[in-house]
Amino acid sequence: DVKVTQSSRYLVKRTGEKVFLECVQDMDHENMFWYRQDPGLGLRLIYFSYDVKMKEKGDIPEGYSVSREKKERFSLILESASTNQTSMYLCASRSYGKPEQYFGPGTRLTVT
Amino acid sequence: QKEVEQNSGPLSVPEGAIASLNCTYSDRGSQSFFWYRQYSGKSPELIMSIYSNGDKEDGRFTAQLNKASQYVSLLIRDSQPSDSATYLCAVTGTASKLTFGTGTRLQVTL
Numbered sequence: 001d002v003k004v005t006q007s008s009r010y011l012v013k014r015t016g017e018k019v020f021l022e023c024v025q026d027m028d029h030e031n032m033f034w035y036r037q038d039p040g041l042g043l044r045l046i047y048f049s050y051d052v053k054m055k056e057k058g059d060i061p062e063g064y065s066v067s068r069e070k071k072e073r074f075s076l077i078l079e080s081a082s083t084n085q086t087s088m089y090l091c092a093s094r095s096y097g098k099p100e101q102y103f104g105p106g107t108r109l110t111v112t
Numbered sequence: 113q114k115e116v117e118q119n120s121g122p123l124s125v126p127e128g129a130i131a132s133l134n135c136t137y138s139d140r141g142s143q144s145f146f147w148y149r150q151y152s153g154k155s156p157e158l159i160m161s162i163y164s165n166g167d168k169e170d171g172r173f174t175a176q177l178n179k180a181s182q183y184v185s186l187l188i189r190d191s192q193p194s195d196s197a198t199y200l201c202a203v204t205g206t207a208s209k210l211t212f213g214t215g216t217r218l219q220v221t222l
Contacts, residue, residue, distance in 0.1 A: 033210075040214065041214070042212050043200070099143070099210070100146065100161055101202075101210055103155040104155060106154070108153075
């Protein structure tokens, strides 16, 4: 079974803080993704990575950056957290050439 | 027009009935189609994938695809209270990007 883990289930941060969300997958998947999910808006792609040290902007990259130094790990960074970044953050991975994506448990981030 | 559209529901069906969930998409070049189940407060779980026109069955679930009508559906037979969740339709377009609908909330009543 594919196993995708995320560093925290719940996180509370203050406005202006730098926030790191980490995702690890154990299936040697090349592709990894970060989404946020908000009521009424569905899942929106923030960033994705085709392979180590590679990254591509998704639909809503503003205010976020990412890092992929190792194949199994993909980090999402909020440089200066704002209240409008309060959301559920979901990491996903997939194998190259296969369209199915598998999700981690999610991190519910609250910025106060 | 949204790229992937679903009725938000809630869709309420009695236990044991067939639940029918529908999804339309706008990109005619779409290649792969998925249904994810998401329980409240949890992450999406892949339950069905379909790639060609017709029906695909897996246990109590049947996915149906009609590319000419740009329509994909999910049927859940013998619905159980444990099927109560939000069902997300997802479509891979020509750019291999996975686009999600906003989901249909299903309630299975006793």
